[in-house]
Amino acid sequence: MSSFLGDEIVGRISRLAAISETSEQLTRIFLTEEHRAAADLLLSWMRDAGMHVQFDAIGNVCGRYEGERPALPCLMLGSHYDSVREAGKWDGPLGLITAISCVADLHKRERRLPFAIEVIGFADEEGVRFASTLLGSRAVAGTFDERVLDAKDNAGISMRDALFQFGLDPAHIGAAARSRSELLAYIELHIEQGPVLEAQNLPVGVVTAISGATRLAASLTGMAGHAGTVPMLLRRDALAGAAECIVAIEEFCRTDRGGSVGTVGYIHAMPGATNVIPGQVSFTIDLRAVSDAHRNLAVADIVRKIEDIARRRKLLLQVDVTHENRTVPCAPWLKAQVSEAITGEGYRVFELPSGAGHDGMAMIDIADVAMVFVRCRGGISHHPDEHVDVADADAGARVLLRLIENFRPRGTRE
Numbered sequence: 222m223s224s225f226l227g228d229e230i231v232g233r234i235s236r237l238a239a240i241s242e243t244s245e246q247l248t249r250i251f252l253t254e255e256h257r258a259a260a261d262l263l264l265s266w267m268r269d270a271g272m273h274v275q276f277d278a279i280g281n282v283c284g285r286y287e288g289e290r291p292a293l294p295c296l297m298l299g300s301h302y303d304s305v306r307e308a309g310k311w312d313g314p315l316g317l318i319t320a321i322s323c324v325a326d327l328h329k330r331e332r333r334l335p336f337a338i339e340v341i342g343f344a345d346e347e348g349v350r351f352a353s354t355l356l357g358s359r360a361v362a363g364t365f366d367e368r369v370l371d372a373k374d375n376a377g378i379s380m381r382d383a384l385f386q387f388g389l390d391p392a393h394i395g396a397a398a399r400s401r402s403e404l405l406a407y408i409e410l411h412i413e414q415g416p417v418l419e420a421q422n423l424p425v426g427v428v429t430a431i432s433g434a435t436r437l438a439a440s441l442t443g444m445a446g447h448a449g450t451v452p453m454l455l456r457r458d459a460l461a462g463a464a465e466c467i468v469a470i471e472e473f474c475r476t477d478r479g480g481s482v483g484t485v486g487y488i489h490a491m492p493g494a495t496n497v498i499p500g501q502v503s504f505t506i507d508l509r510a511v512s513d514a515h516r517n518l519a520v521a522d523i524v525r526k527i528e529d530i531a532r533r534r535k536l537l538l539q540v541d542v543t544h545e546n547r548t549v550p551c552a553p554w555l556k557a558q559v560s561e562a563i564t565g566e567g568y569r570v571f572e573l574p575s576g577a578g579h580d581g582m583a584m585i586d587i588a589d590v591a592m593v594f595v596r597c598r599g600g601i602s603h604h605p606d607e608h609v610d611v612a613d614a615d616a617g618a619r620v621l622l623r624l625i626e627n628f629r630p631r632g633t634r635e
């Protein structure tokens with residue numbers, strides 16, 4: 222099968238992936254030498270694609286391809302180019318590199334559109350270094366929280382100092398912010414990072430919403446005791462109670478018609494000895510759903526269930542919300558245009574939510590958002606085995622290019 226832009230995209234994905242802290246596995250962290258080298262490479266590709274480029278105050282790479290006349294509002298395309306540790310090479314760069322290739326194709330054909338196109342590579346989405354995510358897109362959306370400048374990395378370097386050392390001035394971050402009137406929409410292509418499109422045998426899908434998430438910290442307190450002397454009926458085993466809670470959470474989400482997903486990803490039992498009944502256990506709950514209303518109901522139901530378990534087992538329960546992200550719905554008018562582009566390329570339209578977070582969560586503050594997902598192998602992501610077939614990268618590029626060329630601004634916003 223002939224590949225239109227797929228080969229170029231896959232080649233560039235590999236070249237960018239070579240810029241890594243370690244040679245065997247991809248690790249590219251905010252405000253490092255690798256960040257700089259990756260930015261230089263991306264900016265050179267943007268220039269080759271006929272864009273005016275700029276490196277902004279938070280370290281985002283920005284390219285602008287003018288429309289039929291200068292200073293028109295833009296359709297913004299983007300994704301991130303930082304990575305987690307021991308990452309795959311597609312998460313982030315696929316969307317960014319595909320967007321650059323699409324603009325390069327327009328440039329080659331000398332095609333100008335009635336709007337400008339901007340491609341943006343966000344410097345930090347994953348939040349590995351300073352434990353604060355969406356730094357690049359929050360700066361662009363004008364919602365960057367200056368307090369995170371005091372956050373320190375593992376080496377004790379503050380973000381403020383790291384920016385200075387990198388040659389950026391934290392006082393200028395405000396200048397990276399864009400206004401709603403400059404943007405017609407924000408569209409991001411991204412690998413799915415899950416197994417759904419593969420199961421549907423489809424190369425691309427339309428994202429309905431970026432699921433909101435609630436994270437809870439729970440602790441159960443019972444009574445520690447001797448594993449040999451305390452009869453079973455007199456025990457208050459906090460770990461057995463936690464186990465029952467975990468299974469109840471799984472069961473709730475499995476049978477939840479609203480399609481919530483729940484995960485207990487961390488558990489710690491104390492005192493943690495083979496011959497001691499666990500007296501105290503702490504664990505986390507990560508709960509996501511496509512609508513905020515549904516997620517809030519699910520959180521309330523789950524808390525009620527684990528309260529019942531704790532009461533029955535005479536355990537003391539403490540539950541706290543540690544993190545909450547609202548759901549970001551993709552704009553219906555944009556989803557319709559994504560669907561049209563998918564149909565136009567001969568694929569069946571399939572809608573799915575994004576369980577993972579993305580830069581659109583920040584961009585929604587200044588623009589309507591849409592996302593196109595591209596199938597990945599085995600649903601594997603945040604792992605070196607992350608893989609996208611060249612034919613699927615190509616399909617993604619065709620859809621995105623068709624979407625751009627047929628893009629119709631919404632006009633006046635309500």
Ligand SMILES: [Zn+2]
Pocket residue numbers: 301312313346411
């Ligand atoms: Zn990503």
